[in-house]
Structures are given as C-alpha cells and as structure tokens.
Amino acid sequence: MPTQGAQAAKPDNWELESKRRELLKAFYHSRSQLGGEVETDDGDSDWEDETDSDESDPYGEKADAAWDKLDAAIQRNPARYVKRLRQLWEQRVRHEKNKELEDLTSHISGFSQSLEDYLHPDDIDEPSEEGRRMATFRDLYRAGLTAVCELFVQEDDFFQEREDWISEVLRIIGQIVQWGTIETEDLGNWPAIYGILRLTRITCANVWANRERLLDDEKSIVYGNQNGLRISVAQILFELDLLQDNNDPAIRKDIRSTKIDVRRLEFFVWISGSPPNDLNRAFFGRETFIPVAMSDTLFGKVLETFAEDPADPKNRTREARMHAFLRDDVLSVYGAEKFMHRLNASLRESRLDMPLEGLLSMIWEVAIYPVVTPHLQTYGTYIAIREVCDRQALHGDTEVDQCLVLAQALWIYRRTFTHQPAAEIAYIVRNCNVIELIARYVRLYATLGHQAATGGTDPTKPLHIVQMYASFAEITNLRSGKNTLRKTMRNTLRQDWYPTLHVLRTQRDDKLWRGKHRKQLTDLLIAWTALGTSIGLDEETERRDYEREVKRMSMVCAWKECKYHTEKPPTSLHSCKGCGEVKYCSRDCQRKDWIDGEHKARCRRIKDASSGRTGVLQLH
Ligand SMILES: [Zn+2]
C-alpha cells in the first residue's frame, strides 16, 4: 500500500463534500438513536441482545464493562480482530446465532459508524475519542476488513444467516464504500478503489439474487414502514454513487462499469420503496434524516448511468441504451402500472420546498420514450403533474420556483402535443386545463424577466410552449361537426387570454425587457395574440369584458360565495393589503377567499416569499 502524505490537499469540491457529510452524519445520528426502537413483527426477543435480559446482570453493568473491554482490545490491535472475525466466521454454525461472531461484528460496525464525524483527513488522528475510533476503523480497513466482508457476501447462503447479523454486515460494507471516498480522494490512494468496487459488485450481486428480502413483508425488520435491509442496501448504493472518477482511464472504467452493473438493483430499491410520507417523516424526524431509500436520488442515479457505457458492445447512443433499459428492465419486469404509480407517488408526496423541478425533469427524461409516453395518461401521471403545479402555487413558493416548475411540467405535456395522437392531447386539454398553466407560465415569465424565469437557459422555451397549443388549436378548428373540443378550448382560453395579453403589453415597456431578450417577449406577444385570434377571440370584445370585470370587481366582494359577490354591498369594501387588486366586504370573506378561494395562489404579495399570510389578512 502506498504511503500517505501527512496531510492531503483539499479536494476541489470541498464545500459540497462537507455539506453532504454533514447531512449523512445527521442521518446516521438519527438512525443510531432509533436503534432501540426498532420494531419486529411480533416484538419477540429475537432482535434484542441476549445480554440485555441476563438475570445476573439486571442493569447491564457487566455487559457494558465487557463491551468496553472488547472495544479497547480492538483499538489496541485492530489487525488481530480482523483475523479473529474471519476465524469466527469460518467456525460458525450456519444459519444459527453465533454470539461471538455477532458481537465482534457489532463492535466493528460501531467503529465504522465513527465516519459519521469525518469531515477532513486531520480528524482521523485527532487526539479525541472520535479521532481514535476513526483511526481504528482505518486500521481495520487496512488490515483487510474488505476481504473478510467479501468472504461473507460471496456465500450463496449469506441471506439465510440471521437478519440482524446480515444487517450489521451491510452497514459495515456501506461504511467501507464511504471510506473509499476518503481513501481515494482525500488520502490519494486511488488503487484502493478496485477492492472496494469489487466488494460492492459482489454484495450487490448477492442482494440482487435475494432481492425479495428487501420487500416489505411481515418478517422483516422495519424502520417506519420501510424494510431495514433495503435502507442498508440503499446506503451502499448511495455511497457508491459518491465515489468520484479520476483521470486514470482504468479507474474510470471500473467505476462506470460497477455503477452500470448495479443499476438494476438500484432501480429495484427505488421502485420497491415509497417516498417519504407522513408516517416515515414522523418516524425519521426531520426531512434531512430521510434515508436515501425513500427519495428519488437512486432513480436519478440510474438515469445518469446511461451517459457512458464502456462495455456496450454495440456502442449505442445514450438514448438507445436507456430505451432498452426502460423496455427490458423496467416495463417488462415491473409493468407500466407499478412504474407510473411509483412516479405519481413521488409527485404526490413531494415536499414542495424540495427540488420538485429535478423530479419533473427525471420524469421528462423517461416520458419522452415511446414505450413510456402512452402510460402517462392511462395511469394518471398527467393529472398528478397538474396537481403538483397547483399544490406548489398554493404552498406559496417563490414565483421563480413556480416558473421553473411550470416550465418543466409544460415541457412534459409538450412531448405529448408533438408526438401523441390527438385523442391524448384532447385528454390533456380537457382534464389538465393546460391552457391555464400556459397562461400562468407566460405571465410569470413576462413579470420576472428572461434571466430570472429561465435561469438564462433556452431562450425559445416559452415560445415553443405557446406554439404547441396554437398548433393543436389550428388542427381542432379544422374538425367538422359539433366540435365540443373547440368550444372547451375557446372557453378555457377566454378566461386567461386578455389578462395575459395585458400583462405582456405592460411588461414590454418594463426595464427588465430592455436588453437582448426583448425579442423573446415580442415574439411571445405575437404568438399569444395569434393564439386568441385563431380560436375566435376578438380583442376588442375581450378587452371590454375584462375592463368591465375589473370595474365590477372593484364594487363587489371578491369572495365568490358571498351574497355581495353579485350585488353591490350596502357598506364600503376593503382592499386586500397584499395586492390591492381585490376587495372584500368583511375579514371573514377575505379569509375564506384566501384559503378556499385560493387567492393565496394569485395574490401578488406571494412574490415576496418572506411575508407571512397573516400580513396579507389585514384589511385596510
Ligand atoms: Zn363578502
């Protein structure tokens, strides 16, 4: 093994790495605290350490002393205990409780958990308890812990051993893979990566062969409502994904191939899990503790593996590889229903202050494949996307975030508009009221300016989105007969067309649009005007109606169920302090409109995300 410099240079992505480690630390911490509360199917004592119920040691004092003694012995001579671990394993009674083996495994797992505190190479030799424990884990690793773990998971009957021992072994392996990042990136010992990758591949191959053990069933140890083994396996995969490439082509190739090797398992872990729902949030505590097994991180990592495949014999494109995977390893194996329902669950359970845009962009990545697209309608994904847009607007997210999410959602719908049969487009028009989303997006875009609304990317996106609807409107116009679809399109567009046109016109003179992006707004204005005309809306009529409505609204209570919504109230009205655009006859009506009438989503005050709702509820 090459000797290490006394102090490794900080990697380039130091800040990012530190953040991730802090998050992981928080996660492990939450898990270790939960250790005592793990549930088994019937609460029998199988899971408990036998020493806990030892009658001669009611307070566990002897057990504590014995634990400390073994810990100290391991710290004094780590290499000896790696050998001992192997010996105990060779002498074990298969599939039975082997107390000494299990105890030693728990101790080593305990040392491996010290990496929770790791932030910098200097931490390892700190003269503190944590520093010493990290150093012990390093020495266990260097004394061949990887090879011993490899022996364990190589056995075909590894998964027939006792579940709590399996669980500890998988935890240690996860920590060895994490150590891989430290050993290579921080300490510069890149050749160490081969052994760690091999251990990962062997582990994952065995897990794959026994993957039904990761499913939720009566017998498994669960955290919240999540299978404990699945969480441990997810952690190994997550650590693998954090292993970085370096410039050595052989290392690069081995990392890529390993990630490709395990992606079927990674997908399995993702699709078998559920996103963090209320039960799991309650169980795991704060959102940052939610284990990776319950997030969409693994799905995202699977998608990343298609970029480059050194072993692809046909040297196909990324798209061809991904298409084959979706067809052969997803749809044929799990069926479209299960896949789409898992995606819908993520949309429905998504925390709105988490990166929803990322989830939508993953959905877009798979939705564009003809083997997937038709299922978006069948299994309700179009509706789930529509709902998440509304939920996000109501949640009071910033306008910039709303705009990014709308753009991504509309981009998924656009795929259908450009590639799917008219019946499917009509479904979206009718059931998702997509024109209302487009209008909302166009207004946000015009108000925020190109830079803020798009992050400076893809200058033609808004125009493409308006045009997708316009082209379909043109086709619909040509249809003969009763043409109820045209009527629907006209009625839904009418509500938003002139108000949006008004915003576009007003914004054109704003200083936001003085620069090089002015053309984008002008083009958008032309396209939006043409859309209305093509669907039979007359600007003069719509303007008069709009102005009449604005005037009427200034004289009545804005809450639609108030009796003074249609007739002039006897007393004077008060404006919404947030936007000044609507008036109410009473506080009660304002509160109802804010919550039930969803004024919360429309009120301009939302622009300032820091303002609480109570501020808006004050009347003039
Ligand atoms: Zn009222």
Ligand SMILES: [Zn+2]
């Ligand atoms: Zn308001």
